[in-house]
Amino acid sequence: MTRRDVARNRQALVDAARSAFTDHGLQAALEPIAVAAGLGNATLYRHFPTRAALWEAVLVEPMHEVLDLVEHCRELSASDPWEGFATFVRETAAIEARRTGFSELMTTDYRDAPELLRLRIAVQDGIDALFTAGQAAAVIRADATLADVALLQLSIAETIRTFGRVAPEAYRRWVDLVLDGFRAADVPRGTLAGRPLRGDQVRRALAERHQPADRQKA
Numbered sequence: 515m516t517r518r519d520v521a522r523n524r525q526a527l528v529d530a531a532r533s534a535f536t537d538h539g540l541q542a543a544l545e546p547i548a549v550a551a552g553l554g555n556a557t558l559y560r561h562f563p564t565r566a567a568l569w570e571a572v573l574v575e576p577m578h579e580v581l582d583l584v585e586h587c588r589e590l591s592a593s594d595p596w597e598g599f600a601t602f603v604r605e606t607a608a609i610e611a612r613r614t615g616f617s618e619l620m621t622t623d624y625r626d627a628p629e630l631l632r633l634r635i636a637v638q639d640g641i642d643a644l645f646t647a648g649q650a651a652a653v654i655r656a657d658a659t660l661a662d663v664a665l666l667q668l669s670i671a672e673t674i675r676t677f678g679r680v681a682p683e684a685y686r687r688w689v690d691l692v693l694d695g696f697r698a699a700d701v702p703r704g705t706l707a708g709r710p711l712r713g714d715q716v717r718r719a720l721a722e723r724h725q726p727a728d729r730q731k732a
Contacts, residue, residue: 524561524571526551532572536613540569540622566626577619577633580606584640591644595651599644600693607670607689611678617671648696655698666692680718 530550534542544565548558562568583605591598609616620638624631645663648654670689677684 523551523553523557526553527558527561527568528571531568535572536615539615540573540618544568564626566624569622569624570627570629573619573627573630574633577630577637580609580616580619581633581637581640584637584644587644588640588647591647595644595648596653596697599648599654599696602641602644603666603670603693604686604689606667607674607685610671610674611682611685615671617667620667652698652700654696658696662696666696 527547530547531542534547534550544558545555547568548555551558562571584602587598587602587605589598590601606616620634624634641663642660645654645658645660649656649658669692670685673688674685
């Protein structure tokens with residue numbers, strides 16, 4: 515087997531893993547990844563002996579993109595602390611909506627993936643700085659905490675999972691509503707994005723949560 519063949523096989527595995535992690539989460543079964551790449555399990559484990567090794571091959575790039583976003587928002591925050599914080603929340607919600615799984619990216623145990631762990635710590639430090647700057651400028655309410663930011667991000671992810679098929683843009687309105695809850699009392703509220711969900715959309719989305727995945731895709 516030539517080096518070109520080895521490189522091609524590795525890229526096929528990375529592409530298949532990226533698709534599997536997007537569709538099924540970071541704990542997706544590994545054997546179907548090899549099948550999707552047209553390769554055997556032995557080839558998969560030769561290239562990536564552990565799940566963590568495969569995570570690093572797939573996730574380092576998107577984690578760098580999130581870190582770049584954080585740095586951009588910190589630049590915004592220097593002149594407008596609220597805009598820096600709100601832009602980060604809105605943009606990471608958009609990442610979640612594209613099914614790249616921001617919330618899972620930030621909550622998975624990376625103890626065996628040191629580069630991912632390093633990047634996530636850098637991202638978290640940036641989020642902390644955005645939040646602290648907002649409170650120091652009195653644009654984020656003083657009684658809010660970083661734990662509330664984590665709950666915000668998890669609630670956005672759940673909203674997208676529940677309503678994404680029925681109303682793909684509905685999460686944007688929820689983001690604006692929840693962001694208003696972080697504003698200090700004397701900071702003017704923003705305008706809500708999009709339209710409110712109709713009752714039939716809510717009922718359909720909640721019903722689909724209890725259907726098997728294959729029926730949801732039908």
